[in-house]
Amino acid sequence: xxxxxxxxxxxxxxxxxxxxxxxxxxxxxxxxxxxxxxxxxxxxxxxxxxxxxxxxxxxxxxxxxxxxxxxxxxxxxxxxxxxxxxxxxxxxxxxxxxxxxxxxxxxxxxxxxxxxxxxxxxxxxxxxxxxxxxxxxxxxxxxxxxxxxxxxxxxxxxxxxxxxxxxxxxxxxxxxxxxxxxxxxxxxxxxxxxxxxxxxxxxxxxxxxxxxxxxxxxxxxxxxxxxxxxxxxxxxxxxxxxxxxxxxxxxxxxxxxxxxxxxxxxxxxxxxxxxxxxxxxxxxxxxxxxxxxxxxxxxxxxxxxxxxxxxxxxxxxxxxxx
Amino acid sequence: xxxxxxxxxxxxxxxxxxxxxxxxxxxxxxxxxxxxxxxxxxxxxxxxxxxxxxxxxxxxxxxxxxxxxxxxxxxxxxxxxxxxxxxxxxxxxxxxxxxxxxxxxxxxxxxxxxxxxxxxxxxxxxxxxxxxxxxxxxxxxxxxxxxxxxxxxxxxxxxxxxxxxxxxxxxxxxxxxxxxxxxxxxxxxxxxxxxxxxxxxxxxxxxxxxxxxxxxxxxxxxxxxxxxxxxxxxxxxxxxxxxxxxxxxxxxxxxxxxxxxxxxxxxxxxxxxxxxxxxxxxxxxxxxxxxxxxxxxxxxxxxxx
Amino acid sequence: xxxxxxxxxxxxxxxxxxxxxxxxxxxxxxxxxxxxxxxxxxxxxxxxxxxxxxxxxxxxxxxxxxxxxxxxxxxxxxxxxxxxxxxxxxxxxxxxxxxxxxxxxxxxxxxxxxxxxxxxxxxxxxxxxxxxxxxxxxxxxxxxxxxxxxxxxxxxxxxxxxxxxxxxxxxxxxxxxxxxxxxxxxxxxxxxxxxxxxxxxxxxxxxxxxxxxxxxxxxxxxxxxxxxxxxxxxxxxxxxxxxxxxxxxxxxxxxxxxxxxxxxxxxxxxxxxxxxxxxxxxxxxxxxxxxx
Numbered sequence: 070x071x072x073x074x075x076x077x078x079x080x081x082x083x084x085x086x087x088x089x090x091x092x093x094x095x096x097x098x099x100x101x102x103x104x105x106x107x108x109x110x111x112x113x114x115x116x117x118x119x120x121x122x123x124x125x126x127x128x129x130x131x132x133x134x135x136x137x138x139x140x141x142x143x144x145x146x147x148x149x150x151x152x153x154x155x156x157x158x159x160x161x162x163x164x165x166x167x168x169x170x171x172x173x174x175x176x177x178x179x180x181x182x183x184x185x186x187x188x189x190x191x192x193x194x195x196x197x198x199x200x201x202x203x204x205x206x207x208x209x210x211x212x213x214x215x216x217x218x219x220x221x222x223x224x225x226x227x228x229x230x231x232x233x234x235x236x237x238x239x240x241x242x243x244x245x246x247x248x249x250x251x252x253x254x255x256x257x258x259x260x261x262x263x264x265x266x267x268x269x270x271x272x273x274x275x276x277x278x279x280x281x282x283x284x285x286x287x288x289x290x291x292x293x294x295x296x297x298x299x300x301x302x303x304x305x306x307x308x309x310x311x312x313x314x315x316x317x318x319x320x321x322x323x324x325x326x327x328x329x330x331x332x333x334x335x336x337x338x339x340x341x342x343x344x345x346x347x348x349x350x351x352x353x354x355x356x357x358x359x360x361x362x363x364x365x366x367x368x369x370x371x372x373x374x375x376x377x378x379x380x381x382x383x384x385x386x387x388x389x390x391x
Numbered sequence: 392x393x394x395x396x397x398x399x400x401x402x403x404x405x406x407x408x409x410x411x412x413x414x415x416x417x418x419x420x421x422x423x424x425x426x427x428x429x430x431x432x433x434x435x436x437x438x439x440x441x442x443x444x445x446x447x448x449x450x451x452x453x454x455x456x457x458x459x460x461x462x463x464x465x466x467x468x469x470x471x472x473x474x475x476x477x478x479x480x481x482x483x484x485x486x487x488x489x490x491x492x493x494x495x496x497x498x499x500x501x502x503x504x505x506x507x508x509x510x511x512x513x514x515x516x517x518x519x520x521x522x523x524x525x526x527x528x529x530x531x532x533x534x535x536x537x538x539x540x541x542x543x544x545x546x547x548x549x550x551x552x553x554x555x556x557x558x559x560x561x562x563x564x565x566x567x568x569x570x571x572x573x574x575x576x577x578x579x580x581x582x583x584x585x586x587x588x589x590x591x592x593x594x595x596x597x598x599x600x601x602x603x604x605x606x607x608x609x610x611x612x613x614x615x616x617x618x619x620x621x622x623x624x625x626x627x628x629x630x631x632x633x634x635x636x637x638x639x640x641x642x643x644x645x646x647x648x649x650x651x652x653x654x655x656x657x658x659x660x661x662x663x664x665x666x667x668x669x670x671x672x673x674x675x676x677x678x679x680x681x682x683x684x685x686x687x688x689x690x691x692x693x694x695x696x
Numbered sequence: 697x698x699x700x701x702x703x704x705x706x707x708x709x710x711x712x713x714x715x716x717x718x719x720x721x722x723x724x725x726x727x728x729x730x731x732x733x734x735x736x737x738x739x740x741x742x743x744x745x746x747x748x749x750x751x752x753x754x755x756x757x758x759x760x761x762x763x764x765x766x767x768x769x770x771x772x773x774x775x776x777x778x779x780x781x782x783x784x785x786x787x788x789x790x791x792x793x794x795x796x797x798x799x800x801x802x803x804x805x806x807x808x809x810x811x812x813x814x815x816x817x818x819x820x821x822x823x824x825x826x827x828x829x830x831x832x833x834x835x836x837x838x839x840x841x842x843x844x845x846x847x848x849x850x851x852x853x854x855x856x857x858x859x860x861x862x863x864x865x866x867x868x869x870x871x872x873x874x875x876x877x878x879x880x881x882x883x884x885x886x887x888x889x890x891x892x893x894x895x896x897x898x899x900x901x902x903x904x905x906x907x908x909x910x911x912x913x914x915x916x917x918x919x920x921x922x923x924x925x926x927x928x929x930x931x932x933x934x935x936x937x938x939x940x941x942x943x944x945x946x947x948x949x950x951x952x953x954x955x956x957x958x959x960x961x962x963x964x965x966x967x968x969x970x971x972x973x974x975x976x977x978x979x980x981x982x983x984x985x986x987x988x
Contacts, residue, residue: 126599155603158602163600166596166597166600171592171593171594172597174612175594175616176616190602221692409824409827410831527972530915530967531971535926536960539949539956540949542949544950635834635923637834637835638927652838
């Protein structure tokens, strides 16, 4: 099955007064239709920057995509002009941001914010665009959609706002949907609902989905594959089941161990030793080595990506055949 | 929305009422006008007669009430110095002042808007630097100094533009620019800082993610949000315009309210003073009311709480 | 592997936010003027009141007929410009300092009280504040000048009486925000009375804003005072004041340009310095005030 999105050795650097940060350092993965990839890692690991790099909306002038390829249905996005990218954004690749409170423009009605993408992507006008907007709202289970169009963001609850954002995101419908921690700001009780909604939309429209989160529980429930990021690199990638039961990389293992488990014997919470790396002063070699319990002398060199079993790869010298 | 407007209107009226009392007291406090009108060798009896004629011998409360009563119907009495109904003087001068203030405000906004927005969009570049220099200078230059220099050079020596009177469109330029300079600076800074903040927001990011063209992102999505503080301050700046107008009108011999006020005060012309101050305050209050309504129009959170 | 042909501009670091560096020049200018004002009798080469009809309109030293006895020239009555500008700084700085301090004290008080008590007290005080805000400063000062006669005190009072309203509004806004914070509620629970809460808890948290506002307003006050002196309603002659000096030189701007230009330049420098300093203070102490 041809990949919908094929990211190859993507690199994004940020120039700061403290040095150049390799925010995205050789990230590669591919997704097919209807597949969901969970992108997990600590803050600063490069998850959000990877998504922004895919649509080339990195914060200028400091950040810059310096290498790699991003193939959307075979078409390399990194070679497109600004105008072409603008037409691709939203229509072919959509994104949902974390905080619904701030991602909707407070001074425009929901209707206006819904009509705009519909007019842009499909040229709809007048009654047609209003009808389609109401349809979209209904498809994300918003009650009384026609009335909602006249409302303003501050009049809606957090959960509803995030649904509106979801409706805007599928207006294309897109080939790839990126969701950056979409449920973190929602009440616990509606998080599950929202995740269910996203899966349903995915089944209906068959888009690939990248789900950025730091919550492994969500990954377990919604994703087919998972990529673990650390210091701008993917350190392990593979099917969810396998990663959770047989993690290859020490970092992944540490992450899984740090989740408190219900019913387990009462022990100390296992934290990962050390501090998250300072990206401006990264030494060459494996970035996790300073905190890794299994580090050894080869780790001063950056490990290559090696296959553990087909479909499951990791960047760790422990799995490189000697 | 209607309730909002009515409520604000009521507030403005109350403020005006308070002001009328203050004005009344102050005008009386400027001294006895009779000293200025009657000849030096006037006798006690002359003074008494004059006082009676002008109604200045009645108790203060009575004077105030009759003042208010007639003011409401537009009768501000007769100018002691000019011997003409004040309302006539107002009718002559007021439009000139309003026109000048409107011109100044209009020009200022026309300059400040694009400058402010571009300074934010092109932050850190030459445009931004230039804009910031304009802003700081605008708020540091004394208006009348600039006015004098302009009158002497642009009008006097080089004869490009007229210096006095209010006849042609050209004669608006110098006083209008002088007045508006200060406003340009303030508005531009507000717009710049507002736009900078908004351009960093999540909803602008989402608009770009949706594929909205950058120009629309800046001038529609971002600007409308950045306007909110600008509109709030527009009222204050208009009030400052009206204040500084006195000085500018004097330098450019502009036949407006400012000069009327100046002449009225120096000749202790009570009716004129009262009328001018009240009118000025009423104008400012009306503008503020308009600004508040505009504010509610822009930001739906104000309208529907 | 695809070739990257990116139309991105070359990466460069985020431009350093303006104003992070201490505005040494502004502080320097202010310090110089303050020193000049304080040490005027010692520093001035001549007597600001001494007239000499023979020496009228002498140009500054760098022009043809200028001389070092009067480095900045003389005015209409032959008085030394340098001396008068030095002495004029006393007036401007004194009015500036006094007016903002008075207005600040009064305005902060009103703002604190209004914000703390809320309800009808707040509403009433805000009505008064709004009414004051819309009253033109110069008009009031003119009236006072004509009533009681122009004088230093009157100018300061006239300005302060209108200026306080600006502080009141801003401080009140801050207090309202502070009141929603928990530490006020805790103070109340602990039994603190109004006075204590206002002085010990609210006031220190608004000091930053006050300092910024005060600094930003000094420039404005100096310009207002100069405008009043220009109109003849400010500091009465023969006391040297920059505004009246400009007025005196009005008719000879093209010939004896220095009489009007130099005092104006002095005003510009001082006001500019205060504004820049105020901007820096605001960026450092309280960036939320960016709109002011």
